[in-house]
Amino acid sequence: MSEPGDAAVVRVILPAHLRTLARVDGVVELEVAGRVTQCSVLDALETRYPMLRGTIRDHRGGTRRAFVRFFACQQDLSHEPPDAPLPEAVATGAEPYLIVGAMAGG
């Protein structure tokens, strides 16, 4: 488990619309200082790509948008506490953290 003070490199996969918005191709690699949680990963993501603010979670309480899901290591983490540690495989970069638009056509 990564410890406070470490800077982990977390791999994040964005949905297609948000890749276009952020002007990135493929996987985003983010340095995340301290504990690797959903909140710290999203903070790092929004710091590097401020145009994503409000598109994944709201501007205020950080609440996940209703049609956005978070997956990693074959698990649905959408309803996990945002400050809970992510799986070690995500924190080490072995497995990506997936931000997914809910399966609802479009």
Next chain:
Amino acid sequence: MSGVRVLVGTRKGAFVLRADGKREKWEVSGPHFPGWEIYHLKGSPATPDRLYASQSTGWFGQLIQRSDDGGVTWEPVGNEFKYHGTPGTHQWYDGTPHPWEFARVWHLEPSLDDPDTVYAGVEDAGLFRSADGGRNWEELPGLREHSSGPSWQPGAGGMCLHTIILDPAQPERMFAAISAAGVFRSDDAGQTWRPVNHGLHSEGIPDTGAEVGHCVHRIAMHPSRPSVLFMQKHWDVMRSDDAGESWSEVSGDLPTDFGFPIDVHAHEPETVYVVPITSDSQHFPPEGKLRVYRSRTGGEEWEPLTRGLPQEHCYVNVLRDAMAVDSLDDCGVYFGTTGGQVYVSADAGDTWDPIVRDLPAVLSVEVQTLQ
């Protein structure tokens, strides 16, 4: 050389259509923001290459895009629309209280003289303003917090503030229209508002002549006569000659007075255009014939304009923000359909041609006249 730039918002992206003053040969660019709903785009009258676009999806919410080169390149700007204070409730469809919740920006109205100032009409109904080119947005809460606010209710498309009109003669005066609340006017640059709906009558509300509760679909003004307003209501085409203080019906001999858009000829303030739609339960043209109706008498007497428009098997709709006029000498009229066609008439409606036929459903059409 003069020309026009048509800004088209659709269910699946934005398109920019350009032509010279003849309006015969068109260059089409897009889709911009492919896959996103673009409810509206509009250019700054003060700096025409400054454009604003409302981009949204149910998945990822609201974005505002800004262009400073006439729609060639775009930059996402601010997208936080936070209601002032603690928003209360409005009426839900069944009359029960429902919390005010931001859904999307329906309409963007740039200032007449400052390219960095732009107004946004949103769902649930509220009016926001940015004074820094769209980076930061603040609500003008006097409208939503009007004492009638808790009684406002959504129309079929949601409780949207869809029309913002800035008075060119009195900079402190502006109009906003909300479905289904009605028209509101401010005489102090948006700080305070009052409903201006006297003369409207609507079925479907307990008091058919109530001060608020009317499903106003669109209002339009000619800039040379800002005290004259035209309205396409859910049912009824209306007119006011006193800046909304009173309204009278001018549906006259229209085949149906249900519809969404309404607009005024650029050089003839008494020439008005509507697109009659069968009914509120049949959102397509009567008899499957797509007809624009023009009145040259400020209403009451209407003529169908059909040359170049499909006159059989046509079952599209034309939405409230999907009609515009240019200000070339021969006034051009434009509208887009839910079937993805954008039509132009370069002769004030006498004849029509499709600019494009197969876009996604068209949500909005604006036109800029370029010198």
